[in-house]
Amino acid sequence: MQSNALKDEEKVKSSWYILDTNGKLTEAKDFDFGKHENLKKFADYEIKKVRAYEQIPEHIKLMRKLQLVDYEPGSDPGNLRYYPNGRLIKSLLERYVTDKTIHYGAEEVETPIMYDYEHPAFKDYLARFPARHYIIKSDDKDFFLRFSACFGQFLIMHDATMSYKQLPLKIYELTRYSFRREKSGELTGLKRMRAFTMPDMHTVCGSLEQAKDEFVKQFEFCQSVLASIGIEESEYEAAIRFTEEFWSNNREFILDLVKNKLKKPALIETWSFRYAYFDPKFEFNVVDSMDKASALSTVQIDHENSKRYDITYVDSQGKKENATILHCSPSGAIERVIYALLELEAIKQRKGRIPMLPLWLSPTQVRFVPVSDKHMEHCIKFAKQMGQRDIRANVDDREAMMDRKIREAEQDWVPYICVVGDREIESGSMTVRVRESKKQEAITLSKLEEMIANKTTGMPKASSSMPLLISKRPTFV
């Protein structure tokens, strides 16, 4: 059975508009982008679809310079290796998005990474991405590696008994990994990979009205997820995509989303007909240092898979009804969030600002630099004391000039650098180089701890798996 979806994708006609907060829909080519430079870059990228990079993207240089992530020549391209600091950042993001999604009301599950190639429910799906999946052989059967959590979660939903009283019902999995055999020429650092970590939530809804209601809530949920991670609203652009038919029936619904939730103009793509399972969908897209865009958060209303997988609920009359399903990734792939954070910092750096990771993700939050050997013990004591308060502190105990140690801590984007000498030990007041403000401040350790605790409130904490002494740490890159 060959899917028509691919052929339909070629036939569908896309039109591009900008919808502003006054509800005015303007053809993208006629819109005055004056105050919306980032949206212009995003619209250009989407409409022209020039995907290839001419130079190495900045985040690839940074992921290696900061010793976070690297290519792995021993694996299939697009499967990456994470060094301890990269693993730490990824793990914090994974925990954050998962905790936040469970808090939003989703029930966490775990599903297999491989599925029967011959399963009737998958055939259409597989045909949409010919040659884009890994095939695994087991006995005489072929299995494909999942490229999302849809398969496993839909099979769970198919077997579940659900009542209208339990809807909307949200199911969540952080897939580590999902696999997609992207063309080797398209593989790009942390932006496009063959193995990626996807927070994936699916919501079973009753009516389309309930699905639309949930779509708006999840739009706001995605906004809050990106904001807490440290990606500001000015740093991403929304694309909302739907069929002309959906637009004519749901104008107010879309207008309300842009006017009251997004509160800035959005790129609109309309389709002449529904060529795939979703209508509508939105994504939040980040524009990188080379003016290329990438989708982070996304939500889609699915009109096909409830029938394909026979996912039903019992309505108030006791009758079985097909559900409407939403797909949502609250943040997009975790790797891509790291890509976005690094690219956004590269842009800041180009504008003369100092790059840094959000404090809650900084692998080292505080670096102690002893003025001389006799101050070493104090530094170690301070760093351990901070460790007990869930702050990642370490000590540069190497035999090197103090200036060099400070310079290297700056190159590692350390948010707080404390130089510790006689004066600091006697007075109890530290001279702290604060990266964010570029200033030196005299503050006590407990005050510094309090500052860090305040700035990381509500975010997951983790200690570093790297040694406390810098001399004990290997160089990975």
Ligand SMILES: [Zn+2]
């Ligand atoms: Zn899905």
